[in-house]
Amino acid sequence: MSFLPTTRDEMLEQGYEQVDFVYVSGDAYVDHPSFGCAIITRTLQAYGYSCAVLAQPDWHKDEEFLQFGKPRLGFLVSAGNIDSMVNHYSVNKRRRDKDAYSDQGIMGKRPDRPTIVYTQILKRLFPDIPILIGGIEASLRRLAHYDYWDDKVRRSILIDSQADLLMFGMGENTIIEVAEALDGGLNVKDICYIRGTVWKTKSIESIIDDYILLPDYETICHDKYAYARSFMIQYENQDAIQSKILIEPYDGWYVVCNQPPLPLTQEQMDFTYSLPYERTFHPKYTYVPAIEEVQFSITSNRGCFGSCAFCAITSHQGRVISSRSTQSVVEEAKKIIEMPNFKGYIHDLGGPSANFSRPACDKQTTLGACAKRQCLWPKPCPNLKVDHTHYVEMLDAIRELPKVKKVFIRSGIRYDYLMYDKDETFFDRLIQYHISGQLKVAPEHVSAAVLDKMGKPRKELYLKFVDKYYEKNKQWGMKQYLVPYLMSSHPGCELKDAIELACYLKKIHHIPKQVQDFYPTPGTLATCMYYTGLDPRNMKPVYVAKTFEEKLEQRALMQYSYPKNYDIVYRALKKACRDDLIGSGPKCLIPAKRPYQKHKKERTKKRDVR
Incomplete structure (x- = not known):
């Protein structure tokens, strides 16, 4: 078995004049079961459908999208393994330098929001061919959602992309049902009954199944209470068996989200991972860094x-x-x-x-x-x-x-x-x-108020785990450490909570090398809290650290001993009236006076000598 064709020449070499599907991906082509592109295309292949992979096409050149000609059944479009905006930007909205899902880690081989960009190009070039979108970017943006990078509520990606059908969740069963429907001659506009799909319509009069009508898009754009209520309805309707159809009205359209796909049985899981993956990136690439962790x-x-x-x-x-x-x-x-x-x-x-x-x-x-x-x-x-x-x-x-x-x-x-x-x-x-040598675990925080917003267990259970972990190491003659993952600026985390976390880090003599700052990504309960300032579970107000200064203080407190953070930590402790943590006592986070001036002068003197 070889890689699927990635160019027209490769397609012809493999004996195809036309393929059933062209999979357009924002990632480089990696044929490994940790990559959605590989799973979907290999599944289709196992069911007798031919596929070509158009990986990271230059969106400025129509000829790249035209090279395979018209697929027999449709185009499949995915941004890649992670949301493109998360892939491109840090939590501070700074452009990242590297893209682990591109050859040699080079950034810039895909546009922002490639699901939208690729689909709109394909719609213009192939107006009569079904365009089906999927992957994590489409899945988490299947209904209206708060977008951190635009700082506004965006429409369903099905509307913005102009795609014919959206598939969400883990899509092996969904894609085969859709492929069989198209292969049987059904118009894509009539594929409105398959689990794990989202479709749009001008009228909902023909929908006879039980459904929930969500607040319309205009309302949730201007009313954060309505947004939080709508989100909670979606949050409580994510189970394949318990959930109902969700319908979101737009000006002139209804976006209909069917029930999620059923979880795979053990036999289906085994089948998916038994497919003939090459388990690496296509040989046309030098090296795709994302393979390193999963190969x-x-x-x-x-x-x-x-x-x-x-x-x-x-x-x-x-x-x-x-x-x-x-x-x-x-x-x-x-x-x-x-x-x-x-x-x-x-x-x-x-x-x-x-x-x-x-x-x-x-x-x-x-x-x-x-x-x-x-x-x-x-x-x-x-x-x-x-x-x-x-x-x-x-x-x-x-x-x-x-x-x-x-x-x-x-x-x-x-x-x-x-x-x-x-x-x-x-x-x-x-x-x-x-x-x-070390085990990474994720208590995320120690403040009870923050842990409750996170949906995480209280600190006391984590401390019992820590004690038992080291007892077990002693029992088995091992010397292995724990590295806790901790998060700053999560909704509900006030300055006093960040200080409590810093005091805990002082107590255990651990300063994290990297700080995980809360990142408001689509589809999460915490992102809803971040945007609305409400906990949608009870509609009560939630404190949210949003300003640059607030977030900077919480990050700095987790690395309170770093010289570069002294002034920030000092200011934060003063603001919180925690002067007891400034000084030379055993529980103090920082000394009363900045002890680093001498080193600065030494560095300046060396520069002068040079």
Whole structure:
């Protein structure tokens, strides 16, 4: 098996005068199951449909979009593996220097909002060919949404792009249903019944299924309470079984969001990851940096019932876990072992949350996830089934393969779920075999008020985990460290909360090298809080650090010992009336006087000598 054709010459060489679908991607072409383009095109191929990949076309040149001619069934358009605006801009809205999903990491090979740009070009060049959009950018922007970079509420990307149909979520089943409908001669305008799709219409009189009519676009643009209410309706209708059809009115149009796709069964998951991926980037590239983290990694599950407020996985993959069989992950590991540059290390076995390998409770597989109740927050649901047995089985099976030196877990452990497990087998295995010197976990904060807004467990549980982690290391004769992921400026985080976090960092003698500042991305509960200043769960006001100064202070407090941050931290502590943290006492964050003038003079003197 070879790569799919990426040029007209390659298409002809592979024996095609015309392909069924042309997949237009904002990423370089990487044929690896961690990339949406690879999964969708290989799935189509497995069902007998031919595909070509038009990766990162120059949007200034029509001839690049014309090179494959008219596909028989349609164009598939995706911005790539991550939202293009997140890929292009930092949280401070500064243009990034590197693009990990482009050859040699070169920035600028795709436009901002490529889903819109590519689709509009294709609509102009091929007005009679169906244009279908998907991927994370389309999925999270399927209905009206607050856009951080424009600082306004944007319309559904289906409206802005002028596409014929939008597919959201993990789309293997959806794309095959759509392909079969088109192949059967159905007009794309009549494909309005498939799960995981969004379509537009002038009239909703023909919709007979139960639906919810959301506030119209104009209303949510001007009324933040209406926006928050609309968001919460969407948030509570993300389960494939429990949710209803959502309809959002626009001037002259209705955008209709069908129910999400059903989670894949284990057999379907196994099938998806058994497809003949090349597991690397197309040979026309020198090097695509994004392959580095995933080339020797294995996806074992999808979905997440953690439901952190700042994460969009729930909106994209759902809360019900889909997991692969042990045999399936072992077969993939065997393929990795035979790769010429494999050095004995499986970099990861996991998913959005590595140790979620089964649905949160038994009823989810038939009744779906609860609309108004979370599985882990504020306390674990009484129906929660905590079980690491299948995950341990997969880890053990891969670790025992010849040529495998170690299997790491890098995709993130839910320490709360781990602590709820009365069987300590996985905890023991984790300490013994699956850590590379340090384990990264995500308490995110220590303030109870902030953790409640995040949907994260309280600090006390994390501290118990820390104690147990080091006890386990001592038990097994290991010396491995913990690295906590922490976030600044999350909605609900006031200056006093940021100071509480700084004091905790002082206590544990840890200064993070990089600070994770809250990034308002489409589709998350926290982004709704950021924009509206309301918690949509109860419609109560939420403090939001929005100004440059507020965000700078919260970031600086997490790195309070850095000389460059002294003045900022001093000003923040004075503002908060926390003079007790300025001085020479054991709990003080900074000294009373700036101790760095001497070093500045020395550097100046050296420059003068030179």
